[in-house]
């Protein structure tokens with residue numbers, strides 16, 4: 001069996017049904033996503049007049065229709081990622097083809113630390129002048145999950161605890177570091193933090209990941225059970 005059956009009997013798309021794309025197409029889509037990120041911030045910040053807004057909305061709708069002329073049911077994958085895992089090109093955190101991803105650039109470092117580098121723009125504003133806490137939680141969840149996958153047991157987030165030490169600024173380079181603290185059978189515990197320029201910790205998080213019992217898709221490197 002290769003389907004992933006989640007709680008409630010819902011069947012998630014099989015990995016082998018995914019479209020696997022090469023580096024050239026991924027780079028092309030990444031370029032498109034980068035332009036859409038610029039567009040998104042332009043929408044939030046624009047001060048052009050209402051006629052211009054209406055004209056641009058019409059053009060954007062036409063562009064969307066062009067992309068939808070041929071579309072898949074699921075986002076594409078790429079074969080190699082962090083620690084040989086399947087690369088989720090459209091991850092909302094690390095996926096460079098996903099316009100809503102910052103995206104975070106991930107490096108697996110010596111000593112089991114998984115480091116991410118990213119900059120958030122005004123689109124991610126929460127309290128005026130600072131990043132929304134839900135956005136840093138999203139980034140930390142993904143990085144903790146990658147640390148679990150890379151240095152422990154890949155799994156789904158069972159718990160995620162956040163501690164917001166100080167507001168996270170946007171428009172400046174941020175670093176996130178995550179590492180596994182321990183594993184117990186199917187459970188992996190990890191900790192992470194976000195660093196602002198100058199090295200001050202803005203957010204800390206701990207999480208527990210549980211490798212689910214349902215059959216995992218081929219290629220995730222997590223098919224064994226405890």
Ligand SMILES: CCCCCCCCCCCCCC(=O)SCCNC(=O)CCNC(=O)[C@H](O)C(C)(C)COP(=O)(O)OP(=O)(O)OC[C@H]1O[C@@H](n2cnc3c(N)ncnc32)[C@H](O)[C@@H]1OP(=O)(O)O
Pocket residue numbers: 007141142143144145146149154155156157158159186187210211212213216220222
């Ligand atoms: C899947 C692999 C993906 C790899 C991708 C990696 C890279 C991407 C990174 C992506 C990052 C983003 C990732 C995302 O966004 S993941 C998306 C967000 N998370 C979910 O949707 C998870 C939903 N929950 C579940 O599916 C199940 O509840 C899971 C699978 C978590 C456990 O259901 P399962 O039926 O399998 O477990 P069990 O009941 O036999 O319990 C087993 C053990 O665990 C302990 N326990 C369980 N839950 C909790 C809890 N809440 N607090 C404390 N403890 C808990 C439990 O006491 C027991 O301990 P023990 O009695 O044995 O000591």
